Amino acid sequence: MRRMYNIEWLFCIEILLHFSISNCGKVPAIIVFGDSSVDSGNNNFIPTIAKSNFAPYGRDFPNGIATGRFSNGRIAPDFISEAFGLKPIIPAYLDPSYNISDFATGVCFASAGTGYDNDTAKVVDVIPLWKEVEFYKDYQKKLRANFGDMKANEIIKDSLYLISIGTNDFLENYYTHPERRLQHLTIQQYEDFLIGLAEKFLRELYDLGARKISLSGIPPMGCLPLERAINIWGHHSCIDHYNDVALEFNAKLGWLVTKLNKELNGFQLVDASAYDMVLQIVTNPSQFGALAPRKCTCENNLFLVMKVSHHMKELRLNNILLR
Ligand SMILES: *[C@@H]1O[C@H](CO)[C@@H](O)[C@H](O)[C@H]1NC(C)=O
Numbered sequence: 242m243r244r245m246y247n248i249e250w251l252f253c254i255e256i257l258l259h260f261s262i263s264n265c266g267k268v269p270a271i272i273v274f275g276d277s278s279v280d281s282g283n284n285n286f287i288p289t290i291a292k293s294n295f296a297p298y299g300r301d302f303p304n305g306i307a308t309g310r311f312s313n314g315r316i317a318p319d320f321i322s323e324a325f326g327l328k329p330i331i332p333a334y335l336d337p338s339y340n341i342s343d344f345a346t347g348v349c350f351a352s353a354g355t356g357y358d359n360d361t362a363k364v365v366d367v368i369p370l371w372k373e374v375e376f377y378k379d380y381q382k383k384l385r386a387n388f389g390d391m392k393a394n395e396i397i398k399d400s401l402y403l404i405s406i407g408t409n410d411f412l413e414n415y416y417t418h419p420e421r422r423l424q425h426l427t428i429q430q431y432e433d434f435l436i437g438l439a440e441k442f443l444r445e446l447y448d449l450g451a452r453k454i455s456l457s458g459i460p461p462m463g464c465l466p467l468e469r470a471i472n473i474w475g476h477h478s479c480i481d482h483y484n485d486v487a488l489e490f491n492a493k494l495g496w497l498v499t500k501l502n503k504e505l506n507g508f509q510l511v512d513a514s515a516y517d518m519v520l521q522i523v524t525n526p527s528q529f530g531a532l533a534p535r536k537c538t539c540e541n542n543l544f545l546v547m548k549v550s551h552h553m554k555e556l557r558l559n560n561i562l563l564r
Pocket residue numbers: 340341342343387
């Protein structure tokens with residue numbers, strides 16, 4: 242578990258360092274796509290078994306409410322939002338108690354249990370990624386209708402997009418459903434298939450106007466609590482093979498990020514899986530002179546990072562039952 246906390250931590254610090262230091266502009270909203278790692282409750286409003294609106298989820302959330310976050314408290318996007326001076330929780334798009342005025346400063350389209358692959362969402366009947374994008378298009382329409390084209394375009398272009406997805410494609414789908422292994426004979430072929438889908442998704446977001454995006458790869462999924470629990474013969478240690486797949490997949494995602502940043506004008510896609518690099522930035526910032534905060538005339542970014550570090554102690558990710 243300790244390793245998992247660290248990853249969440251670094252994920253946040255990476256994003257803050259990148260987007261607050263290299264792009265001093267203001268971030269009007271945080272816009273979220275992905276799976277249970279970032280879902281703030283959309284699954285409460287669809288018929289699926291992949292829900293978390295009951296105890297012990299939410300135990301440490303304000304008022305102890307189980308909101309549909311797969312966590313005992315707030316989740317990474319909530320902390321990131323607060324650190325950017327926005328609201329402390331990001332509402333789920335399907336939650337009828339919020340309207341477009343609320344969503345204009347932060348919105349979540351994520352759905353626990355989903356993946357890049359359409360078939361992954363079918364395993365537990367959740368929102369497929371293409372449908373998250375449809376919701377996002379609908380959101381853009383509402384922004385334009387309520388705030389006019391100019392303001393809407395500003396929100397779309399300047400917002401920070403957080404994407405965290407992919408684990409379920411391997412664990413819920415590929416390794417659980419043998420028929421997938423007939424379609425994609427090797428795990429490498431399946432990885433490449435997913436990378437193709439990731440590319441299509443990112444290009445679509447770019448075409449829709451998104452520019453600042455943080456893309457998370459997958460965690461060392463052989464160390465997730467459920468995977469360790471079933472590793473009886475390995476004395477409940479991490480399943481190395483799964484971790485190797487995670488590293489391999491993240492490396493391919495990293496190449497995709499490099500390629501798209503080169504190709505798409507004005508795209509600022511950050512690979513938030515580059516844990517080692519992040520670790521170096523955090524432990525030895527002087528190595529990264531080019532990133533020095535003093536070049537920036539806006540808010541004191543180190544302060545931001547410290548603030549988030551503090552919050553991260555509060556963030557005890559409890560992503561156990563379903564990712
Ligand atoms: C959203 O709801 C708030 C009250 O909760 C209200 O003041 C605001 O006008 C609503 N916005 C829209 C666009 O309906």
